[in-house]
Amino acid sequence: MSTFIYSPNHGRIVFGTGTLKELPAELEKLNASQPLVLSTPEQLSQAESVSALLHGKVAGIFSETRMHTPTDVTRKACDRATTSKADYVISIGGGSTIGLGKAISIRAGLPHIAVPTTYAGSEVTPILGETENGVKTTRSDPNILPSTVIYDVDLTLTLPVYLTATSGINAMAHAVEALYAQNTNPVISLMALEGIKALAESLPVLAKNPFSKSARHSAFYGAWLCGTCLGHVGMAIHHKLCHTLGGSFDLPHAQTHTIILPHALSYNAPNIPDVMAALAKALPGSEGDAVRGLNVLLDSIKVDRSLKSLGFKEEDIDRAAELALRKPYYNPRKIEQPRIRELVRRAWAGEDARVDL
Known part of the structure; x- marks a missing residue:
């Protein structure tokens, strides 16, 4: 066997059916009280369900996520996080929404819980792809990785x-x-x-x-x-x-x-x-x-x-x-x-x- 290096990434995985209900307990473990919830316009109802699960104790909902993480959207979301005094970010959706959560996390220094609803995989990578002026670039940093990922199989049942x-x-x-x-x-x-x-x-x-x-x-x-x-x-x-x-x-x-x-x-x-x-x-x-x-x-x-x-x-x-x-x-x-x-x-x-x- 050839020589190799394996350095596992850190992060907590909560996997199963009905596991979204664990979100309040996960936030309590992390001492988070005002998360900003992210979604696309099409998945606003899922962001609202997260807010309801947390009894409305959120900094707000940002539902303007777009594909390929355009930097102008990221800047707008970061401004929203700052003005709302968010202390955490929760992304619920596919790779685009989770990508925005990672972008806010690394730029604003806010921890991130990802709740994927597709099979994109972005939630377990320390990689961020951003688009500016028609060019998409990527970077990797351990701090980009979400601290917790909640996989709830029930959230994929309605995926077209x-x-x-x-x-x-x-x-x-x-x-x-x-x-x-x-x-x-x-x-x-x-x-x-x-x-x-x-x-x-x-x-x-x-x-x-x-x-x-x-x-x-x-x-x-x-x-x-x-x-x-x-x-x-x-x-x-x-x-x-x-x-x-x-x-x-x-x-x-x-x-x-x-x-x-x-x-x-x-x-x-x-x-x-x-x-x-x-x-x-x-x-x-x-x-x-x-x-x-x-x-x-x-x-x-x-x-x-x-x-x-x-x-x-x-x-x-x-x-x-x-x-x-x-x-x-x-x-x-x-x-x-x-x-x-x-x-x-x-x-x-x-x-x-x-x-x-």
Whole structure:
């Protein structure tokens, strides 16, 4: 076994069914009395349910969260936290809302409790992605990590089937790249494969029966493991492409990850044979081919496979490929512009991924 370093992140995890009711006790442990509750406009009712659970003892509700954590929204939310004298932040929602909570936490020095309602995984990473002037950048800092995460399976029962599928593949992408990260290690690889397997088995079930509690439980468990992987290791070309497409072209986060993942994996496949073999075992229907396994999985959960379905224009393919090459992340295979351009074109067209780039 090769030499490695594993430094686990700190943070408290409360996982189960009906666990949102533990929120008052968690706040009491943390000596918090005036949390600012965050949500998107669409999830305002969930923020209001948190306020009701706390008997209205909150600094207020900020429901103006937007995708990709624009810095102008963060500044507005920080001002609201200051004027309301908030001593804590509670985010309830998906990756966008949790991202805003992390941004406020690191900027204003306020502790953060995250209550995820999707499978994004942001709640267990010390990584913050922010967008300013059409460019999305990321940074990592242990202080970005929420102090407590409450996973309540009940909160995912009403997650629409399409968002269930795309946020689940978004989570899976974290674990796939963790398997070939520059600083991966055996512990993370075990967690990654377990998380991928849990999602690959539960997402097709949820596509047919979104109210299956056992499948919801398995998917949330997988998402937690996959997000934890991302929180410990670096990213590669998959995340670089998704950050580019999201930050510079305003494409939706989870859907973009879903479309790009099999193509990014196929790009790196020639240089990661051991990872491909392990992945194939975790993906039902792969028949020994991990790229095939991902194609089969995406077909079974009936998600959009093309960037053009998200509004991405064919004439922007060259610019996206060029932007993705700027300040490149580590990648197990050399990044070459013509091949990346073809990867983006295939994703735009909605073609099945294939290992011939």
